[in-house]
Amino acid sequence: MKEKGLLIVLSGPSGVGKGTVRKELFSHPNTTYEYSISMTTRKPREGELDGFDYFFKTREEFEQLIAQDKLLEWAEFVGNYYGTPVDYVRDTINDGRDVFLEIEVQGARQIREKFPEGLFIFLAPPSLSELQSRLVHRGTESDSVIANRLETARKELEMMNLYDYVVENDHVERACERIHAIVLAEHLRRDRVEARYKKMLEVE
Numbered sequence: 001m002k003e004k005g006l007l008i009v010l011s012g013p014s015g016v017g018k019g020t021v022r023k024e025l026f027s028h029p030n031t032t033y034e035y036s037i038s039m040t041t042r043k044p045r046e047g048e049l050d051g052f053d054y055f056f057k058t059r060e061e062f063e064q065l066i067a068q069d070k071l072l073e074w075a076e077f078v079g080n081y082y083g084t085p086v087d088y089v090r091d092t093i094n095d096g097r098d099v100f101l102e103i104e105v106q107g108a109r110q111i112r113e114k115f116p117e118g119l120f121i122f123l124a125p126p127s128l129s130e131l132q133s134r135l136v137h138r139g140t141e142s143d144s145v146i147a148n149r150l151e152t153a154r155k156e157l158e159m160m161n162l163y164d165y166v167v168e169n170d171h172v173e174r175a176c177e178r179i180h181a182i183v184l185a186e187h188l189r190r191d192r193v194e195a196r197y198k199k200m201l202e203v204e
């Protein structure tokens, strides 16, 4: 039977740099993971494309996806729905390829419960003040949305201990190298466990 791919979940507070790190990871031709494009009811930002950055949906369409069980997880984050298409994730993993999700912490928690064999990586800011300054400098949200996201971020940081790894996003390239190293180590670990298990079965 074909060995399954890994489900890699990158999460962390808003503004920590998840999107930036993910784009950097996927800008390298040697990145072998497949990025799962999420569904959202958020309006596209300038330059964002449907089917590339997100699948942009109306609230009615999204609620229908929930009702039809088409989402591996979903969450309402600062007034909008976000969710992961279950078929894409299942088919890709079953085909032996690694899937990479970049999602907020409520969704990551749901996946941890449904799919504990996933690899959970928390992207952490160097400090809360650096997190605030990243949100302000990004300039995509109003002051009230930033205040709301920062308040949420404080609670999100408390969930760090539920993850397999914490990666500090001090420099984007360094954070990417750490993520690559973690995925590689996890593959080696799983291969070793698998080989050992097969060997034990042979002996008995």
Ligand SMILES: Nc1nc2c(ncn2[C@@H]2O[C@H](COP(=O)(O)OP(=O)(O)O)[C@@H](O)[C@H]2O)c(=O)[nH]1
Pocket (backbone or CB within 6 Å): 012, 013, 014, 015, 018, 019, 038, 039, 042, 073, 074, 075, 077, 082, 083, 084, 102, 103, 104, 105, 106, 107, 108
């Ligand atoms: N639960 C969940 N969160 C998602 C999904 N896709 C994106 N997100 C998260 O939703 C949050 C808001 O995303 P977005 O509006 O693009 O803003 P930004 O990432 O803060 O620039 C971020 O924390 C994303 O990681 C998803 O499929 N499920």
Ligand SMILES: Nc1ncnc2c1ncn2[C@@H]1O[C@H](COP(=O)(O)OP(=O)(O)O)[C@@H](O)[C@H]1O
Pocket (backbone or CB within 6 Å): 012, 013, 014, 015, 016, 017, 018, 019, 020, 021, 134, 135, 137, 138, 169, 170, 171, 172
């Ligand atoms: N390592 C880093 N050092 C400095 N700024 C960063 C770093 N990573 C991301 N940023 C900046 O922080 C802001 C938030 O990053 P973003 O990727 O949108 O965060 P998230 O997806 O977690 O909400 C952006 O302006 C981005 O350019």
